[in-house]
Amino acid sequence: MNYFCLMKFISLLLSLFICKASFSQDKAYVKNIINQLTSDEMEGRGYVKDGSKKAADFIVKELNNIGVKALNNQFLQEFYVPINKFEFDVEVIVDDTKLRPGIEYIVAPECPAAHGSYKIIKIDSATVDNPLLFKKLSKKSNRNKMFLVDKAELKNTIHKEQLSWILNNGMNSKGLVYIEDKLTWSASQRVEKYVEIYIKRGIVSTYLKEITFNIESEFVNGYPLNNVIGKIQGAEKPDSFIVFTAHYDHLGKMGREAIFPGANDNAGGVAMLLDLAKYYILNKPKCSVIFIFFAGEELGLTGSNYFVEKPTFNLNNIKFLINLDLVTTGEKGVTVVNATSHAKQFDTLVYINKVMEYLPIINPRSNAANSDHYPFTLKKIPAFFFYLLGDYPYYHDVNDTYDKIKLLKYEEAFRLIKQFSNTLM
Numbered sequence: 195m196n197y198f199c200l201m202k203f204i205s206l207l208l209s210l211f212i213c214k215a216s217f218s219q220d221k222a223y224v225k226n227i228i229n230q231l232t233s234d235e236m237e238g239r240g241y242v243k244d245g246s247k248k249a250a251d252f253i254v255k256e257l258n259n260i261g262v263k264a265l266n267n268q269f270l271q272e273f274y275v276p277i278n279k280f281e282f283d284v285e286v287i288v289d290d291t292k293l294r295p296g297i298e299y300i301v302a303p304e305c306p307a308a309h310g311s312y313k314i315i316k317i318d319s320a321t322v323d324n325p326l327l328f329k330k331l332s333k334k335s336n337r338n339k340m341f342l343v344d345k346a347e348l349k350n351t352i353h354k355e356q357l358s359w360i361l362n363n364g365m366n367s368k369g370l371v372y373i374e375d376k377l378t379w380s381a382s383q384r385v386e387k388y389v390e391i392y393i394k395r396g397i398v399s400t401y402l403k404e405i406t407f408n409i410e411s412e413f414v415n416g417y418p419l420n421n422v423i424g425k426i427q428g429a430e431k432p433d434s435f436i437v438f439t440a441h442y443d444h445l446g447k448m449g450r451e452a453i454f455p456g457a458n459d460n461a462g463g464v465a466m467l468l469d470l471a472k473y474y475i476l477n478k479p480k481c482s483v484i485f486i487f488f489a490g491e492e493l494g495l496t497g498s499n500y501f502v503e504k505p506t507f508n509l510n511n512i513k514f515l516i517n518l519d520l521v522t523t524g525e526k527g528v529t530v531v532n533a534t535s536h537a538k539q540f541d542t543l544v545y546i547n548k549v550m551e552y553l554p555i556i557n558p559r560s561n562a563a564n565s566d567h568y569p570f571t572l573k574k575i576p577a578f579f580f581y582l583l584g585d586y587p588y589y590h591d592v593n594d595t596y597d598k599i600k601l602l603k604y605e606e607a608f609r610l611i612k613q614f615s616n617t618l619m
């Protein structure tokens with residue numbers, strides 16, 4: 195180790211151990227932000243009843259309160275996306291029982307508007323593997339029927355090609371009913387020609403004879419969304435940027451009742467970004483710090499993709515970018531996407547964690563297109579994506595709610611990310 199390295203190493207050690215009086219993270223603040231972002235008024239921060247815009251306005255208000263400035267006097271960056279939205283009725287009835295949306299069933303995000311009662315034909319392994327039965331599926335009279343598929347039952351099917359033909363509705367039927375162990379929703383930029391309904395296993399008999407539904411989905415070509423961008427000016431290197439990103443959108447609603455609050459995904463990440471903003475207002479950073487709250491992440495990284503094509507500042511000014519998504523756990527450690535591309539920075543992170551004993555494990559992972567860091571990585575901008583690990587099974591479902599959030603390792607994760615960021619400046 196040469197003299198310069200030694201001095202850097204000593205100063206890192208000192209900065210780790212000196213407890214700053216202005217230490218800002220505050221679990222009550224973070225909880226309050228998550229609570230507000232997941233409230234019914236936010237409509238799941240998606241594509242119905244201005245949910246996404248309400249969340250954007252809330253973040254702007256919060257940035258103003260903290261003292262973060264807009265770039266060029268403008269916090270919002272508007273863009274438009276195609277979306278298949280479910281603002282009105284979504285109803286499914288089997289055997290005279292109305293199923294509970296989100297809890298007992300979901301419809302596919304690309305589901306077209308459709309209604310009526312339809313006979314159900316169950317597909318079993320014999321149908322797939324017997325050429326005569328399989329041929330019958332193409333009958334014209336099947337076009338006005340629904341087909342029931344339990345993939346778990348069909349996993350030993352010999353004819354995989356036939357199965358995939360069925361799953362792609364080669365029958366040209368009204369649609370498919372799937373039996374699923376876990377209901378996981380998403381959002382779609384396209385609309386399909388046939389209906390797909392996913393029913394939770396155990397709710398209905400798989401020998402169901404008839405299904406009735408009323409699905410009022412609506413495809414909109416240009417739904418407005420907004421990225422939210424704020425800045426804290428650096429004291430020594432104002433033209434050098436450390437960028438923190440987190441998406442604030444979630445899936446919105448499926449019909450009038452089923453709301454997807456997205457507490458862990460990603461109200462938690464938004465709260466941590468705001469908490470970092472509070473810290474950097476009190477502890478003036480050497481470099482400028484930029485905060486970007488992306489919209490439309492769940493719709494295929496639409497906000498971050500738009501931003502890298504129409505950036506509101508020079509992307510070459512970015513020294514390093516840190517994306518946060520799914521950050522409310524941590525009792526099982528953290529995964530760092532792009533760790534293998536930035537070995538030096540990753541070693542620093544591991545070193546801080548080891549000395550300070552923050553999180554049990556830091557998992558390195560190579561690049562992955564799984565959150566908003568990805569469009570930046572494609573533009574060769576150095577970036578890490580942190581997601582925390584723990585016992586939290588509620589992913590893209592109606593149970594990802596405020597009351598499930600424990601923040602067991604929040605403070606540790608916050609300090610780790612903050613101290614790591616300071617070594618980058």
Ligand SMILES: [Zn+2]
Pocket residue numbers: 441459460491519520
């Ligand atoms: Zn997410």
